[in-house]
């Protein structure tokens with residue numbers, strides 16, 4: 001595929017995990033399609049991928065809000 005940054009062919013798409021946020025709001029999204037170009041060395045996400053990530057983050061926030069309303073706290077033995 002063509003690189004959006006330098007315009008040369010040879011860019012490849014790879015699915016890699018990416019982290020968003022930190023601490024309790026850390027969100028790991030796996031298999032994010034990331035474009036890597038061997039000509040200019042850039043790695044970037046397409047507009048469509050960014051849109052999809054925004055949607056996933058929104059879903060995640062909604063789920064967390066729902067989870068925090070549960071009356072029972074969940075704990076685990078070390």
Ligand SMILES: [Zn+2]
Nearest residue numbers: 003006037040
């Ligand atoms: Zn490039």
